Each structure stands twice: as C-alpha cells, then as structure tokens.
Amino acid sequence: MKLVLRNALAAAAIASTLILSFTAAGPAMAATPKDMFVMATFLDEFTTLDPGEVYELVPEEYVANTYDRLVRVDLKDPSKFNGDVAQSWAVSPDGLTFTFKIRPGLKFHSGNPLTADDVAWSIQRTVLLDKGAAAVLQGIGLTKDNVLGNVRKVDDTTVSVTTDQKYAPTFVLNVLGAWPASVVDKQLLLSHQKGNDFGNDWLRTNEAGSGAYKLVKWTANDSIVLQRFDGYRFPLAMKRIVLRHVPEASSQRLLLENGDVDVARNLSPDDLAALTKSGKAQVSAVPQATLLYLGLNVRNPALAKPEVQEAMKWLIDYNGIQSNVAKTTYKVHETFLPEGFLGALNTNPYQQNVAKAKALLAKAGFPNGFSVTMDVRNGYPYGEIAEAVQANLAQAGIKVQLIPGDNKQTLAKYRSRMHDIYIGEWSADYIDPHSNAQGFAWNPDNSDQSAYKMLAWRNSWSIPDLTKETTAALAESSTVKRAELYQTMQKQMLMNSPFVIMFQQVSQVAARPGVTGLDVGPINDLVSYRDLKKQ
Amino acid sequence: MRKLSANSASVRWTLRLARWVVTLVITFAGLLAVTFVIGRKIPIDPVLAILGDRASATAYAAARLQLGLDRPLTVQFLIYVRDVLHGDFGMSLLTAHPVIEDIQRVFPATIELATLSTMIGVLIGVPLGVIAAVRHNRWIDHVARFIGLVGSSVPVFWLGLMGLLLFYAKLHWVAGPGRIDPVFDGMVDTHTGSLLVDSLIAGEWDVFFNAFSHIALPAAILGYYSVAYLSRMTRSFMLDQLSQEYITTARAKGLPEHRVIWRHAFGNIAVPLLTVIALTYSYLLEGSVLTEIVFAWPGIGSYLTGALLNADMNAVLGSTLVIGVTFIALNLLTDALYRVFDPRAR
Numbered sequence: 001m002k003l004v005l006r007n008a009l010a011a012a013a014i015a016s017t018l019i020l021s022f023t024a025a026g027p028a029m030a031a032t033p034k035d036m037f038v039m040a041t042f043l044d045e046f047t048t049l050d051p052g053e054v055y056e057l058v059p060e061e062y063v064a065n066t067y068d069r070l071v072r073v074d075l076k077d078p079s080k081f082n083g084d085v086a087q088s089w090a091v092s093p094d095g096l097t098f099t100f101k102i103r104p105g106l107k108f109h110s111g112n113p114l115t116a117d118d119v120a121w122s123i124q125r126t127v128l129l130d131k132g133a134a135a136v137l138q139g140i141g142l143t144k145d146n147v148l149g150n151v152r153k154v155d156d157t158t159v160s161v162t163t164d165q166k167y168a169p170t171f172v173l174n175v176l177g178a179w180p181a182s183v184v185d186k187q188l189l190l191s192h193q194k195g196n197d198f199g200n201d202w203l204r205t206n207e208a209g210s211g212a213y214k215l216v217k218w219t220a221n222d223s224i225v226l227q228r229f230d231g232y233r234f235p236l237a238m239k240r241i242v243l244r245h246v247p248e249a250s251s252q253r254l255l256l257e258n259g260d261v262d263v264a265r266n267l268s269p270d271d272l273a274a275l276t277k278s279g280k281a282q283v284s285a286v287p288q289a290t291l292l293y294l295g296l297n298v299r300n301p302a303l304a305k306p307e308v309q310e311a312m313k314w315l316i317d318y319n320g321i322q323s324n325v326a327k328t329t330y331k332v333h334e335t336f337l338p339e340g341f342l343g344a345l346n347t348n349p350y351q352q353n354v355a356k357a358k359a360l361l362a363k364a365g366f367p368n369g370f371s372v373t374m375d376v377r378n379g380y381p382y383g384e385i386a387e388a389v390q391a392n393l394a395q396a397g398i399k400v401q402l403i404p405g406d407n408k409q410t411l412a413k414y415r416s417r418m419h420d421i422y423i424g425e426w427s428a429d430y431i432d433p434h435s436n437a438q439g440f441a442w443n444p445d446n447s448d449q450s451a452y453k454m455l456a457w458r459n460s461w462s463i464p465d466l467t468k469e470t471t472a473a474l475a476e477s478s479t480v481k482r483a484e485l486y487q488t489m490q491k492q493m494l495m496n497s498p499f500v501i502m503f504q505q506v507s508q509v510a511a512r513p514g515v516t517g518l519d520v521g522p523i524n525d526l527v528s529y530r531d532l533k534k535q
Numbered sequence: 536m537r538k539l540s541a542n543s544a545s546v547r548w549t550l551r552l553a554r555w556v557v558t559l560v561i562t563f564a565g566l567l568a569v570t571f572v573i574g575r576k577i578p579i580d581p582v583l584a585i586l587g588d589r590a591s592a593t594a595y596a597a598a599r600l601q602l603g604l605d606r607p608l609t610v611q612f613l614i615y616v617r618d619v620l621h622g623d624f625g626m627s628l629l630t631a632h633p634v635i636e637d638i639q640r641v642f643p644a645t646i647e648l649a650t651l652s653t654m655i656g657v658l659i660g661v662p663l664g665v666i667a668a669v670r671h672n673r674w675i676d677h678v679a680r681f682i683g684l685v686g687s688s689v690p691v692f693w694l695g696l697m698g699l700l701l702f703y704a705k706l707h708w709v710a711g712p713g714r715i716d717p718v719f720d721g722m723v724d725t726h727t728g729s730l731l732v733d734s735l736i737a738g739e740w741d742v743f744f745n746a747f748s749h750i751a752l753p754a755a756i757l758g759y760y761s762v763a764y765l766s767r768m769t770r771s772f773m774l775d776q777l778s779q780e781y782i783t784t785a786r787a788k789g790l791p792e793h794r795v796i797w798r799h800a801f802g803n804i805a806v807p808l809l810t811v812i813a814l815t816y817s818y819l820l821e822g823s824v825l826t827e828i829v830f831a832w833p834g835i836g837s838y839l840t841g842a843l844l845n846a847d848m849n850a851v852l853g854s855t856l857v858i859g860v861t862f863i864a865l866n867l868l869t870d871a872l873y874r875v876f877d878p879r880a881r
Contacts, residue, residue: 038717044841048631130594138591204631217721220630220637221841222833225720242717246831250696251712254704260711406844412580451592 032262035239037515037532040252040261043245044221050203051182052125055132057427060179061524062224062243067182067209070100070119070159071173075521078431079342079479081173085114085183085210089173095166095477098176102157107231108185109207109214120153121186123161123176125198127151133180136429139438140167140175166475168482170342174432179525184208212236212530221245226529237517237533256281256510262534263511263518268380269327272508281510285328289338289428289522290505291436292330294389296498299460300372300420306496307364313350313500314357315396321388326381326503333504335490336440340522341433342479343486349494357396369397374421375414377407385502386423414458417448425505426455431522433486434474440499441489442470459498466492559863566859567619567852571612574848581628581846615852624856625849629842634853637838642857643728644714645834648826649819651754656761657812663762664769668777669796679766686763695756695829702752710748712831719745753830757823761815768811772804805876813869817862 032038045056051063071089074080083089086100106114127137127147141164142150150162163172175181185208189199192206199208207215213226213236226241244261246252252264253271257280267275275281296312298304318332337344361369376386383404390400400421405413414422428435443456443463450457456466466489473485493499509520517531582598599605603614618625624634667679702708710716714730723730723737731750734742776782777800785795824836835854842850 033718036717044629047629130591130597132594134594135591219640219833220627220632221838222714223717223720225717240717242720244713244717244831245833246712247828247837248696248712248831251699251829251831254699255711258704258707258711260716408580408844408846453592 032259034534035237036242037238037240037263037529037534038242038244038261039263039265040244040246040255041265042247043224043243044247046218046220046224048204049207049215049218050131050200051179051184051209052122052129052133052198053131053200053204054179057524058243061527063179063182063209064211064525064527065213065241065529066207066211066215066226067179067184068106068114068211069177069179069181069183071177073174073177073431073526075519075526078340079170081170081177084177085119091169095169097160097162098169098172099154099158099160102159103233104157106210106233108188108210109229109231110185110188112185112187114183114185114210115156116153116159117156118186119159119183120151122184123151123181124148125184125189126180129198129200136175136178136180139434140172141165166477168432168434168474168476168479170479170482171432171434171474174430174435178430183210185210212528213241216240234530236530238529241529241532253510256512259512261512262515263509265507265509267508267510269329269508272328272510275510279513281512282515283508283510284520286507286509286520287331287339287522288505288507289341289431289435291333291336291338291426291501292326292385292503292505293424293426294374294500294502295414295419295422295424295455295459296500297417297419297421297459298498299417302364302366302370303372303420303498305364307360308366309496309498309500311357311360311364311396312393312398314353314360315392315398316350316389316500316502317352317392318348318502319351321385321392322503325384325388328508329381329506330503331506332502334494334501336436336493336499336501337433337486337490338428338436338504338522341428341431341436343433343483343490345487345490345494352392354395361396361398366397369399371399371401372420373401373403374423375403375405375410375419376423377410378404379407382423389423415453417458417460422458428523429525431526433482434470437470437473437486437489440497441466441493443467455499461498555867559867562863563856563860566856567616568612570852570855571615571848572608574846574851575608575611581848619852619856624853627842627850627853628847629845629850634849637850638835638853638857639728641833641835641838644832645820645827645836647729647731648750648754648757648823648832648834649816651750652757652761652819653812653816655754655758656765656815659758660762660765661769661808664766664771665773665796665801667766667770668773671774671777676770679770682759683763683767683770686760687767690825691756691760691823692825692829694759695753695826698752698756699829709752710745712829714749714833715742715746716749753826753832757819757826761819764815765808765811769804769808772807773800776800776803802876806873809869809872809876813865817865820861820865821858 042058045058048054049062051067054060054063068084070084070086071081072084074082085102085106087103089098089100091098102116102119108114123137123142124147127134127142128144130144146164152160154160161176188208189203192199192202194201205218212229212232214229216225216227218224222245224243228236228239246255249266249268249271253267253275255261256264256275272283276283296303296309302308322330322332332348333339334348334350335345339346361367374386374390376382386402390402393400410422413419414424426436426439439455441456441463442454443461444452444467446457446460446462456463469485469489473482473489476482476485507520509518511518514535517533519528519531521527581602582595603611622635626632627634627637630637663679667676670676699711703711719742722742723733723739726733726736730746731743734746782795782800785799821836824840826832827834827837835858839851839854842854
C-alpha cells in the first residue's frame with residue numbers, strides 16, 4: 001500500500017514540479033520598448049482593411065493612421081481644416097467646385113509617387129465600389145453616374161470635386177476629410193485588380209496608403225502591427241505600433257498596470273477610478289460624437305402622441321442613470337448635436353418629473369399608462385440603462401417589456417420598423433452637424449420603399465418641414481447662420497420628436513505615465529498616432 | 536487453417552473500416568445539414584455585418600446577391616456542400632480571409648492549450664484519483680474531493696481572473712493575456728501553428744520561454760478543471776474495482792500491493808478512463824470560450840462565438856465541421872485504443 005502511495009505521489013509531484021518550473025522560467029515582466037507603442041483595444045470589428053469598404057469605428061482609426069486624405073479637420077477648432085495631401089484649396093464663386101492643389105514629392109508606402117490622378121481615382125473608386133463607406137461621399141451628391149465627371153484630375157498636381165448642389169464649404173471639406181476619401185495607391189491596386197473590383201479583394205487584407213504608418217501584419221481578432229513610414233512628411237517618434245485585441249476589460253487593466261501595454265481603451269468605470277487613484281495610469285476623458293437615445297416608433301398609436309413623447313422625456317432620471325450606471329463613460333446630453341459640434345445646444349432641459357409626465361399621459365388618454373416593448377442590444381451599458389429606463393417609465397404606468405438581442409439582430413428589426421422602442425447609439429461619420437441632422441431630422445420619403453433609411457424614417461416620423469430645414473442648413477455658407485439654423489432645429493426637436501436623447505459617450509483613455517501625444521478626437525476617424533511619444 | 540483465419544480477420548477489419556466510414560459520412564452529413572439550417576434561420580442579417588447600417592438600398596441588395604442569400608435554401612445548401620467537398624469553406628465575412636486559413640491559424644492555438652491542459656489533467660488527476668481511492672476517507676481523499684468540488688463549482692472566468700491577478704499582476708511568475716509578447720511576434724516561421732513547437736524547431740529559446748510563460752496560466756487553469764474531473768472519475772472507478780472479489784483474491788494470494796493496484800485494479804479501469812480522458816480532451820478542443828476571452832487567446836472557441844454573433848455563417852459552418860470531425864476522429868481513436876487495452880474488444 002505504501003509503495004502505491006509513494007509511486008503515485010512521486011508521479012504527481014514530478015508533474016507539478018515540471019509545470020511550476022517551466023512556468024517560473026518565463027520572464028513575465030516585459031515593459032514595451034521605448035520606440036514601440038502597444039495599445040489594448042477591441043479589434044473584433046475588423047471585417048476589411050479597405051478604406052472604401054470600412055464602416056466600423058476602430059477600423060476607421062486604422063485607416064486614419066495608414067492613409068492620408070485631402071484635408072483633415074483641426075481638432076482644436078472644428079471649423080478649420082489642415083491640408084493633408086492638399087497644399088491649398090479654393091472654392092468656385094458658385095460654391096459648387098472645390099479645387100485642391102496637391103503637395104509635390106509625396107510617395108506611397110510602395111514607393112510609387114502620389115499624384116492628383118491617385119487622389120481623383122481614390123474618391124471615384126469608393127463611390128463606384130458602392131460599399132457602406134460610399135454613403136458618406138453620396139452626402140455631397142457623388143453617385144455612380146456622376147462621379148467620373150465630378151471628380152477630376154485637372155493636371156498632375158490639381159484635383160477638382162464638383163458637388164450636385166451648393167453645400168456649406170465646411171460640410172464638403174468634412175466629407176472629403178473623412179476616411180472614405182482616403183488616398184489609395186492606384187498603380188498598386190490596379191496590379192491586383194480582379195475584374196472590376198478596383199483591387200478590393202486584395203486591399204481587404206493589405207494596405208496601399210501613404211499615411212504615417214504602414215501595415216506590417218493583421219491577425220484577425222488578435223493584433224495589428226504597424227511600422228513607421230520613414231518617407232512621411234514629418235518625423236515620427238514611434239517606430240512600431242501594435243494594437244492588441246483584449247476583449248476583457250479587467251485583462252486590459254492588468255496589462256496596463258504591468259506595463260505590457262501603454263494604453264488601454266476599453267476599461268470599465270471602476271477600473272478607471274482604481275487606476276487614477278493608484279497613479280499607475282493617467283486617464284483622459286474625450287466627449288465622443290456618439291449619442292445614446294430611445295427611438296419611439298410612431299407606428300405605435302400611443303407613441304405617436306406628442307404628449308406621450310414628452311411625458312417619456314420627463315420620466316427619465318438622466319442624472320441617476322448617469323451617476324449609477326453609465327458613470328464616467330457617458331454624460332447627460334439631450335440634443336441631437338453632440339458637444340463640440342458646430343451649433344450644438346448644450347442645454348439639458350429635461351429632468352425627472354413624474355407628476356408632470358402623469359399629467360401629460362392623462363391628457364393623451366393614458367392615465368394608467370400602457371404596454372410597449374423595447375429592443376435592447378446585449379452588452380454593457382445597454383442592458384443596464386434599458387432596465388433603469390424600464391423602471392423610470394413604470395413610475396407612470398408605462399409597462400416596458402425588454403427584448404434583448406444581438407446588436408445586428410436588434411438593428412435589423414429597427415431598420416425594418418418592427419420595434420416599439422429601440423434603445424441605441426448613433427455615431428457621427430464626420431464632425432459636421434449634418435451627419436446627425438441627417439440622422440435625426442431628415443426623412444424625404446417615409447414610405448417602406450424609401451432609399452434613405454435614417455433614424456427619422458426608422459421611427460416612421462414624417463417631417464417634411466424639418467427635412468427642408470435640414471437641407472437649408474446644409475446649403476448655408478455662413479457658419480454663423482448655419483449654427484443658428486441647427487440650434488433652432490434642436491429646440492424644435494427637444495419639444496416635439498420621437499427621440500429621447502439621453503447621453504453622450506465619453507471616451508476614457510488610460511495611458512501609462514510618460515506616454516504622450518495620443519490625439520483622440522470625437523470620432524475614431526480623428527484618432528492620430530502621429531505625435532505619440534514615450535519617455 | 537491459419538490462412539482461413541487470416542482471411543476472416545482481414546474481412547472483419549474491412550467490415551469494421553467500412554462501418555467506420557459509413558458512420559463518419561452519416562455523422563458528417565448530419566452535422567453539415569443541421570448547422571447549415573440553424574445558421575440560415577437565426578434572425579441576424581449578415582449583410583449588416585459587412586455594410587454597416589447606413590448603406591444604400593442598392594449596396595444592400597448587391598451584397599445579398601453576392602452572398603447568394605437571394606437563392607432558395609436548398610440551392611444554397613447544395614452549393615455549400617459542393618464547395619466543402621472541394622475543400623472550400625468560403626470566405627469569412629469577419630476576417631476577410633478564407634475560412635480554412637482562419638481555422639489553420641486559430642485551431643493550433645486551441646490544440647496547444649487543450650493538449651497542455653489535458654497533460655496536466657492526466658499527470659496530476661489520475662494519480663490523485665488512484666491515491667484517493669486507495670487511501671479512502673483519509674486526508675488525501677478529502678483533498679482530492681475538495682479539489683473536485685471546487686473544480687465543478689467555481690466559474691472558469693473567475694478563476695482565470697484571480698489567477699491573472701495573483702500569478703501575473705502580483706507575483707510576476709507568468710506573462711499576461713495573449714499568446715506572445717509583441718516584441719517576439721513574427722520571429723519564428725509557422726510550421727505547426729503551435730508557438731511552442733515552432734519556436735523549438737527554429738531553436739529560438741527566448742520565443743519558446745515567452746510563449747510558455749503566456750500559455751502556462753491558461754493551461755494550468757483549464758488543467759485544474761481536468762484534474763478535478765479526472766481525479767473524481769478515477770477515484771470512482773478505482774473504488775468500484777477495489778471492492779471486487781478478484782482484488783481480495785489477489786491480495787489473499789500474497790501479490791504485492793502495487794501490483795494489485797496498478798496491474799489488476801488500474802488495468803481494469805483503463806478502458807473507461809480512456810473514454811473520460813478522450814471526452815475531456817475533445818471538450819477542450821471545442822475551445823473554452825471564457826478562458827480564451829479572459830486570456831485574449833485567439834483560439835477556435837472565441838472565433839466560433841464571434842462568427843456566430845455576427846452571422847458569419849461560413850466561419851460558423853467551417854469551425855463546426857472541423858470540431859465535429861475532430862470529435863469523430865477522437866472517438867474512432869478511442870475505439871481503436873479499446874482494442875489495445877481490452878482483449879475482449881479485439
């Protein structure tokens with residue numbers, strides 16, 4: 001018996017020792033090198049690397065750092081623009097044609113020269129590919145039918161873009177400064193072209209840009225490795241940038257605390273608070289152009305009543321939800337233009353007032369409330385906020401049945417107008433007020449066959465007057481007047497609309513001490529690695 | 536006579552092989568049909584995963600057409616079967632790579648983790664179970680039962696996070712989430728997909744130790760669950776055998792105790808234990824999603840889950856088929872090993 005025990009114990013001990021000795025053998029602490037920047041983030045949105053096809057947030061950030069475009073908006077003053085490949089630009093007297101002079105001597109990562117022909121072809125390519133990104137360029141009237149004529153190489157250093165109608169110049173520059181207008185290497189892509197795909201099949205997993213960094217390796221759902229482009233217009237401190245997919249927030253925090261990553265982008269409010277307290281990271285907060293709102297489908301007779309819409313706005317405990325659920329990742333914001341946008345009204349007139357809401361419901365014929373459903377996507381903080389909203393609305397007898405689902409599942413239902421209430425987010429494509437005005441206050445065709453399925457359409461909200469106002473604001477060339485027009489629209493919609501806008505997202509970036517220069521804008525397309533430095 | 540016997544053995548083996556092949560084909564076809572129908576019926580729109588929610592109606596229609604979603608379900612299924620038989624699982628919507636390439640990348644990561652975890656489970660769990668049975672109701676038995684209890688009641692993601700906190704963040708014994716530090720990434724050529732094996736082939740010891748320090752903790756955590764399960768099962772099998780009359784007889788005949796335990800009792804539990812080990816291994820090969828998420832481990836579990844949530848049906852079907860085939864292959868291997876360990880099965 002003793003021999004058996006000894007043999008078995010010996011086997012177990014040898015196994016444990018082997019494991020422990022090997023485990024301890026690996027050096028665990030490995031701070032990242034000085035010229036390498038490692039960031040923990042979510043990379044599961046990457047379905048393609050082609051700027052003409054990209055339509056998700058983090059992929060936009062990748063494109064922003066590997067490709068150049070004509071201009072980029074100035075983060076310090078969104079009414080101003082800096083030339084990227086464009087040295088200068090001018091607008092024709094009729095306001096329809098924008099002419100850009102291209103900087104001389106620019107090169108792509110491949111070594112090919114960057115010319116006006118590449119710039120024009122890149123914009124034409126995105127429109128002709130007609131993937132999700134084309135929707136942004138369609139905003140300035142570029143269509144498959146007219147893009148070859150309206151976007152032209154004038155000579156080797158000049159490109160002109162003609163719009164279908166007069167738009168505010170800042171709007172046109174915002175669109176041309178967005179990722180769908182990224183400049184791609186025409187010569188390289190044509191060498192990889194299959195049929196009429198403009199090199200799309202190849203570019204989905206490769207890169208053909210002239211931006212600050214070039215792609216070394218993309219491992220789906222794992223990492224993206226970028227290398228400094230030594231031929232860039234100005235010197236860059238970081239030689240290598242690594243984006244690591246770390247789906248668990250707690251794991252991101254541990255990696256940051258141990259120096260295995262320099263920046264973590266998706267920490268929970270509790271982790272952020274603990275990190276700030278410990279001094280192991282510096283946390284910066286940047287308001288994002290993403291709004292969290294309730295969409296009320298006016299096909300539901302109860303939700304169609306203006307009194308009910310207003311009552312719901314009075315029932316939400318905005319501050320309570322913000323401080324208990326959303327915490328530092330969202331701030332209260334009730335208008336359709338996020339803080340930082342031209343014309344944004346930063347007033348939040350609604351706060352919970354149950355008595356007022358009950359009176360409005362009684363006036364609408366629902367003194368005891370009514371029953372509705374709410375579609376909620378899975379994941380923090382949507383479920384938690386939806387439950388809080390459910391409890392708020394119940395205070396006036398509105399019984400909400402929550403229907404949880406995958407994001408794309410709930411979105412598909414929303415897009416087919418099959419919901420009662422939808423709790424969701426809206427992110428601007430570019431930081432021009434039209435991006436959100438088009439979403440919330442524009443519905444040129446409320447029929448089921450409409451080609452424009454923006455938020456007003458999705459909630460069956462027919463708004464011919466607001467649609468005209470949105471179009472007028474888009475054409476207004478005076479920045480001051482334009483801002484006033486958007487302010488008027490926001491006031492109207494605060495009083496009467498089937499949107500209960502509740503919060504604006506705040507991006508929390510946690511960086512190791514000594515890491516500087518990560519420019520995070522209100523949208524991912526405006527996140528820049530170019531000024532990154534580590535001490 | 537000997538020739539006749541050899542012939543009949545050959546016929547028997549051919550029949551057995553034919554039975555295996557038929558079983559494999561039927562299982563494979565069933566797996567293919569069921570996963571395909573479920574995949575097409577889930578209420579997630581794959582077009583939205585590609586185009587985003589602001590694409591024009593024409594772009595949306597074109598994408599549906601390109602994915603073949605406008606065709607009848609039976610036609611879609613037949614096309615899929617034809618492609619699979621030609622070794623083409625299609626393109627993944629989420630990664631823009633052929634599904635077969637994705638699987639070649641993520642499955643070795645899972646195999647590496649599952650193999651190491653199962654090794655830990657077998658090397659520690661089986662001896663522990665034997666000792667616990669032999670020393671029934673003594674302190675070592677209580678320890679084994681406690682390990683089993685914790686292993687079946689503590690969630691793996693919690694244990695994973697606690698493990699990271701202690702061994703990575705506090706003690707610095709192991710490396711953090713991920714398969715390798717970014718500085719070592721891409722330093723060795725891929726031959727097998729296992730970083731441990733590939734770094735050994737390349738003779739890159741730094742890479743090997745770094746990869747090992749990354750895999751050690753997730754393997755130990757998953758290995759703990761294998762230890763808990765295997766020790767419990769081994770203990771139970773052994774207790775059953777040790778109470779049999781032939782054990783009493785063996786002892787009465789004066790056989791040394793180690794021979795009674797290992798040769799007689801353990802020899803008789805080898806076959807059921809083999810089934811349990813194979814099941815544990817195949818369970819781990821399906822990918823432990825939560826462990827993979829906590830440790831940012833790019834294995835087939837998180838790949839399949841991500842694909843499922845985004846209606847990336849080619850990736851879902853490809854992964855399911857690979858896991859299914861692996862499961863079937865492990866079953867066949869276990870069947871074959873029965874014949875080695877159990878003369879009655881020959």
